[in-house]
Each structure stands twice: as structure tokens, then as C-alpha cells.
Amino acid sequence: MSDHQSEPNQDVSEALQAVVAKAYAAVAEPQSFVPLLNDLIEADAQMGGIGEAADMHFANAEAIFDKVYPLDEADYSSMLTHLETSLECDLAIDSKLRVITVNERVFETGVEAESFAPEWLFDPARIKVEQARLRKAAVGDDRIFLRLFTDPEDEAGRWFSAYRVPYSGVHIIALQAVRLRWDEKSAEAFQRAFALTETEVALTKHLVRGGSTREFAELRGRSVGTVRNQLKALQRKLAINSKEQLLLLYAGFIHSLDPPHEGDMEFEHECNFLYADPQGRLIAWEEHGDPKGKPVLFFHALEGPLFTPQVSEAARAAGLRIIAPWRPFYGETTGEKQGPQSPLLFADRLTDFLDHLGVDKCVALGTQAGTPFLAAFAQKHPERLHRAIAAGPFLPIVDSDDYRFLTTRQRTHFKISRVAPAFARVYMRAMLASMGTGEFYKFVEDYYDSCSRESATVQRPEVVRNFRKAANYVLPRGKMGPGDTMLNWSAQWGGLLEGLGDRLTLLLGDEDANTPTEFARLSAKRFGLSEPVIIEDAGSFLIEDQPEAVFEAVRSAFA
Structure with a gap:
């Protein structure tokens, strides 16, 4: 080793050596x-800035994690x-029908x-029959399907699938609310099982997707009376008495085709939409809401x-088609460069993507x-936008005084980044x-x-399910997507907000821990944006907490 080279730890303080x-x-x-995290902050304070003193060691540790x-x-x-959310279901009960966990949103x-x-x-x-079925489910392997009422005033009820799961050394019953969806493969089996005509299948599909008989009549160019007669004939064929029973019959049928396996709660995700641009770059995307709604x-x-x-239901009810691309390096979406350039590079790719979908203008x-990706697109391609809306946004930390708005732990995370x-x-x-x-x-x-507020949101069973699905889709393909998120989140990207003016609307929950109201107002003034819109009874997961309010703001932006 030459004289000017030093041992890796020679210039590192004792506190930083301990962190390493x-x-x-x-x-x-x-x-x-x-x-x-706290140890590193203390070392940084002792050294007046740690610089790159231990970067080699942290890179080595990262490489070891990879292996x-x-x-x-x-x-x-x-x-x-x-730790207490190992039971991811809407209701869990034991064989004595004692409640173990409950999803309070249901x-x-x-x-x-x-x-x-x-x-x-x-x-x-x-x-008595249903209670006996539940007790039997605690000792059997079959999924059962039953109707429960969600509150004392509920007259319609909802259908739930119930199945046995292990818990604390015994088996208990997990109940999951049935969310209606139209699946073509299952629908074919439904048609064969009940010998339905193409018209009967089309009517069932329309109702399952939330449509009405009047809308179906308009789509088919028929009178409402004719469609109602078709529905009555279908009900007689299926030995049911109402549209609601038709929906429940369909839900029960598709769930019977897909029994659960112990330990397998369907956390795999396959993206059904993939676009390749002329350069061969890929964008995977999801669609939610109304397929024929405003983009x-x-x-x-x-x-x-x-x-x-x-x-998703709130988006459908608002008449919105949500086009949701996976960002660069996430899943099958390819990326070009990590860091501050990533949002700008992705923004330029999205114009061809929107052309591919036949979308001239949209709300972002x-x-x-x-x-940062929203702001980059609004900066580079304002001609494609009616408006940009940031719902529960992260906003850039411009100077050290901005840290006072953050909680202690978030301040630590941000500083270390x-x-x-x-x-x-x-x-x-x-x-x-x-x-x-x-x-x-x-x-x-x-x-x-x-x-x-945020802790409660990330513990919701339906939110945890999506976390698991996303992880199973993204992470086997690599860590660069989350890494790119971290690099952009912690950067000083305020330049992307400058000049947007009233083309960008900030929507904030009144209990947002990431971007408190006072910080949002300061940021709006700093970058020349409109006064933030504050939504009550919501945190930083604003779209989860108040989806109807968010999508109403989005719908209004098309006016």
C-alpha cells in the first residue's frame, strides 16, 4: 500500500466506526x-458531517445483503x-364465535x-344454521359462503367467504368480504353451468360491473321494459328473485371456483397491460375505475x-378511468437513469404512451x-393536461428550517438520505x-x-394485501425502483414546481404527517402555487382515507 493510501477506518470517528x-x-x-439511524445522526454531528468516510463499508454491506x-x-x-396484523381478513372468529380481529371499515x-x-x-x-356452518368450518378444509349484516341497520347484507386459518396454535375462521369482479374465464364457466345465452351473460356482466338495467337498455337500443323482462326471465332460470340475488349467486360461483390454500391468500400480482415504445422501452400499467371514464x-x-x-369503486363512481403506470425500474417498466433525471426522462416517454391509449388530454x-414525477410531467407537457393534482404529496425540503415541520423520525430519515x-x-x-x-x-x-393516522391506514387488511402483491411483483425484478424513489424523494427537486402556478393543485389531509398544513402553505407560497385545499379527517394516505373527496376534485378538473 502506498504512503498516501490509508486503511479504510483510519479517518473515521469512533462513533462512525461503531455504526459501520x-x-x-x-x-x-x-x-x-x-x-x-440515531447512531449515524450522532456520528454526523460529532464529525461535522460524515461525507464519504464510510461509503465503501456501506456499499459492501449492501452487496452482502444482496447475496x-x-x-x-x-x-x-x-x-x-x-405485529398484530398477521390475520389479514375482514373478520376473524374462533370456534366459539368470539371475535379476534375486525376490519372497522367493513x-x-x-x-x-x-x-x-x-x-x-x-x-x-x-x-342457527349459519352459526353451525361456521363452527364446522373451524375444523374442516372447505371454504363456505354466507351472508352477514355489517351493522344493525343493514337490510341488504354482504356475502363473505369463510375458511380455516392457523392462529396461536389452533385453527380459527377468517371471513373475507366478497368484492364483485368480472373475470372472463370464470364467467365462461358460469355461462356453461347455467346454460345462459349471450344476452343473459352480457346483462349479468353489465350488472356485476355496477351498471343499471336502464343503462343496459340504452346500450342495446332496447326499451327498459324489454330489459326488465329479460332480467325476470334470467331470474326464473336461476331460481332467484332479484337482481341482488343474481349478483350474489355470481359472486358465490366464482369464489367456489377459487378455493384458498392455507398460507396462500392470493398475493401474487400479474400486470395485464404492457406498452413497448419504438425504442423498445417498456411501460407496465394498471387500470382502475370506469374503463370508459375520463382519463x-x-x-x-x-x-x-x-x-x-x-x-377503485370511488373512481368508478366518479366516472374516472385511472391509468396508473408503474414508474421506472418498477416491475416490467424499464428505466434509463436513477436520480433527479428520472422524472424528466419518464415524462417524455409518457406522451407516446398516452398516444398509444388514444388519450389526447388528461388530468394527472x-x-x-x-x-416529483407528477411535477415533471406537468412541466414538460402542459399541453397534455387539464390540470395536475397532488393528493397527499411529498414536498421538497429546501432549507434546514423546513425540518421543523416533520416528525422526529421522519426528520431523521430525511436527513440521512x-x-x-x-x-x-x-x-x-x-x-x-x-x-x-x-x-x-x-x-x-x-x-x-x-x-x-398513517399507522392505522397501513394496518388495514386491504392495504397490506396490496403491499404484498406489489412486493411480489416488483422485488423479484430488482431493487432499483424503490431506490429511485428514495433518491428523488430526498432530493431538492423544487425546480420542478416552479412556474406551475394554478396548473397544480395541492390536496392535503388535515392530519397529514408527511406534509403538515403549515408546510404545504409555505411551499405553495415559495413556489407560486395556489393555496392548498385541506380535506378533513385524512392523513398522508389521502386517497385511501378520503377517495371520494379526491376523485371529486379530479372530476371537477375536467370542467
């Missing part, structure tokens, strides 16, 4: 990276956002953990563009870490490893420490 040692040791337990925890071999189906009142399931849950005429280009958060059923909607990007990368890699080891919840709890 712990970073290597953390390979055995990825979750142990969480407390290292020890290969992303393409991990199973993300058991990923948890909270059962808003009257169903409480550690209490017995109330009698009003069941059809009064079938209560909305969606820029997703870190976790991807999958919508929960409630959000972004959320959280998707905001800037002062020690090499450590931030290995921290991200440890977090990705934890998704496959069952310890991811420790990273989530750390980031959302003292953020009760």
Missing part, C-alpha cells in the same frame, strides 16, 4: 438497522406492517374484539399503483413519492430484506412513530 460495525452485524438481522437475501427468492406473502360499529359475534350479524331465519394519469407512491376495492394525479446516501441505500436494502423475513413491521413502526 453494527451495519455489518445487521446482515444477520435486517431489522436491527432501525436503531442505527444473503436475494430478492428473487423471497416470499413476500407474509409481510406485516404491524363493520363500523357493534363488532368488537374479544366479544362474541352479535346475533344481528346473521339472517334471523338462518342464524386520469396516476403517479404512484413507493408501494406502487394498486388500488384497494374501496378506492400524483401522491406521496410520485409527486441527504447526508449519507450510501447508508440510506443499505438501510433501504435491509428494509427490503425484512419484507421477506417477517420483520418489515419494525421499519414501518419506526417511520410512522407518533403518526397514529
Whole structure:
């Protein structure tokens, strides 16, 4: 070794050396990276800035994670956002019908953990039969299908699938609300099973997708009376008495074709839409809402563009077609360059993509870490936009005084991304490893420490399901997508907001922990944007918390 070269740790403070040692040791337990954040901040303060003193070691640790925890071999189906959310269902009960967990978005009142399931849950005429079926399900392998009422005033009820799952050494019953969807393969089996005509199938499909008999009549050029007679004939054929029973029969049929396997809750995801531009670059995308609705280009958060059923239904009800491309390096979407140039490069690719879809102009909607990509598209291609809307956005930290608006833990995360990007990368890699080891919840709890609204949202079963699906789709293809998100989230990207003026609307939840109202107003003034619109009873997951309000704002932007 020449005289001017030094041993790797020679110029590193003792505090930083301790962080480096712990970073290597953390390979055995990825979750142990969480407390290292504070250690690194202390080392940075002692040294007056750590610079690149330990970058080589952090890069080495990241490479070791790649070898020890290969992303393409991990199973993300058991990923948890909270230790107590291992039961991902809408209602879990034991064989004595005592409630273990409950999704309060489905059962808003009257169903409480550690209490017995109330009698009003069941059809009064079938209560003993249905309770007996549930008890039997706790010891059998078959999925059953039954109707439950979601509150004492509910007259229609909802259908649920019930199946046995292991819990604390015993088997209990998990119940999942049936979300109606039209699946062509299952529909063919439905048609064969009941000998339906093409018209009867078309009518069923229209009703399953939320349409009315009047709309079907208009589409077919028939009178409403004719369509109602067709529906009555279909009901007689199926031995049912109403449109609602037709929908429930269809739901029960498709669920009977797809029985669950213990430990397999359908957390795989396959993207059905893929566009290749003339240069061979790929954009994978999702579609939500109304396929014939007004076009909305969606820029997703870190976790991807999958919508929960409630959000997708709100988009459909608002008459919106949500076109949601996976961002660069996510899944099958190819990328060109990570970092600050990524949003601008992707913006230029989206014009051909919209042309491919036959979309001349749209409203652009972004959320959280998707905001830099939203702003880049609004900057580069204003001619393709009616308006850009940032719902629950991340906004750039311009100077040190801006940190006062953030919570303590988020301030720590943000600072480290800037002062020690090499450590931030290995921290991200440890977090990705934890998704496959069952310890991811420790990273989530750390980031959302003292953020009760956000913590509650990421624990919702339907949100956790989408996290798992996105992880199973994205991570086996590599870590560059989340890495690109981190690089752009922590950069000073305020230049992308300058000059947008009233072409960009900021929508904020009144309890947003990432972008508090005061910081949003300061940012709007700083960049010459319109006054932010504040939505009550919502946090930083604004689209999840208040989808109807968000999509009403989007719908109004087309006027």
C-alpha cells in the first residue's frame, strides 16, 4: 500500500466506526438497522458531517445483503406492517364465535374484539344454521359462503367467504368480504353451468360491473321494459328473485371456483397491460375505475399503483378511468437513469404512451413519492393536461428550517438520505430484506412513530394485501425502483414546481404527517402555487382515507 493510501477506518470517528460495525452485524438481522439511524445522526454531528468516510463499508454491506437475501427468492406473502396484523381478513372468529380481529371499515360499529359475534350479524331465519356452518368450518378444509349484516341497520347484507386459518396454535375462521369482479374465464364457466345465452351473460356482466338495467337498455337500443323482462326471465332460470340475488349467486360461483390454500391468500400480482415504445422501452400499467371514464394519469407512491376495492369503486363512481403506470425500474417498466433525471426522462416517454391509449388530454394525479414525477410531467407537457393534482404529496425540503415541520423520525430519515446516501441505500436494502423475513413491521413502526393516522391506514387488511402483491411483483425484478424513489424523494427537486402556478393543485389531509398544513402553505407560497385545499379527517394516505373527496376534485378538473 502506498504512503498516501490509508486503511479504510483510519479517518473515521469512533462513533462512525461503531455504526459501520453494527451495519455489518445487521446482515444477520435486517431489522436491527432501525436503531442505527440515531447512531449515524450522532456520528454526523460529532464529525461535522460524515461525507464519504464510510461509503465503501456501506456499499459492501449492501452487496452482502444482496447475496444473503436475494430478492428473487423471497416470499413476500407474509409481510406485516404491524405485529398484530398477521390475520389479514375482514373478520376473524374462533370456534366459539368470539371475535379476534375486525376490519372497522367493513363493520363500523357493534363488532368488537374479544366479544362474541352479535346475533344481528346473521339472517334471523338462518342464524342457527349459519352459526353451525361456521363452527364446522373451524375444523374442516372447505371454504363456505354466507351472508352477514355489517351493522344493525343493514337490510341488504354482504356475502363473505369463510375458511380455516392457523392462529396461536389452533385453527380459527377468517371471513373475507366478497368484492364483485368480472373475470372472463370464470364467467365462461358460469355461462356453461347455467346454460345462459349471450344476452343473459352480457346483462349479468353489465350488472356485476355496477351498471343499471336502464343503462343496459340504452346500450342495446332496447326499451327498459324489454330489459326488465329479460332480467325476470334470467331470474326464473336461476331460481332467484332479484337482481341482488343474481349478483350474489355470481359472486358465490366464482369464489367456489377459487378455493384458498392455507398460507396462500392470493398475493401474487400479474400486470395485464404492457406498452413497448419504438425504442423498445417498456411501460407496465394498471387500470382502475370506469374503463370508459375520463382519463386520469396516476403517479404512484413507493408501494406502487394498486388500488384497494374501496378506492377503485370511488373512481368508478366518479366516472374516472385511472391509468396508473408503474414508474421506472418498477416491475416490467424499464428505466434509463436513477436520480433527479428520472422524472424528466419518464415524462417524455409518457406522451407516446398516452398516444398509444388514444388519450389526447388528461388530468394527472400524483401522491406521496410520485409527486416529483407528477411535477415533471406537468412541466414538460402542459399541453397534455387539464390540470395536475397532488393528493397527499411529498414536498421538497429546501432549507434546514423546513425540518421543523416533520416528525422526529421522519426528520431523521430525511436527513440521512441527504447526508449519507450510501447508508440510506443499505438501510433501504435491509428494509427490503425484512419484507421477506417477517420483520418489515419494525421499519414501518419506526417511520410512522407518533403518526397514529398513517399507522392505522397501513394496518388495514386491504392495504397490506396490496403491499404484498406489489412486493411480489416488483422485488423479484430488482431493487432499483424503490431506490429511485428514495433518491428523488430526498432530493431538492423544487425546480420542478416552479412556474406551475394554478396548473397544480395541492390536496392535503388535515392530519397529514408527511406534509403538515403549515408546510404545504409555505411551499405553495415559495413556489407560486395556489393555496392548498385541506380535506378533513385524512392523513398522508389521502386517497385511501378520503377517495371520494379526491376523485371529486379530479372530476371537477375536467370542467
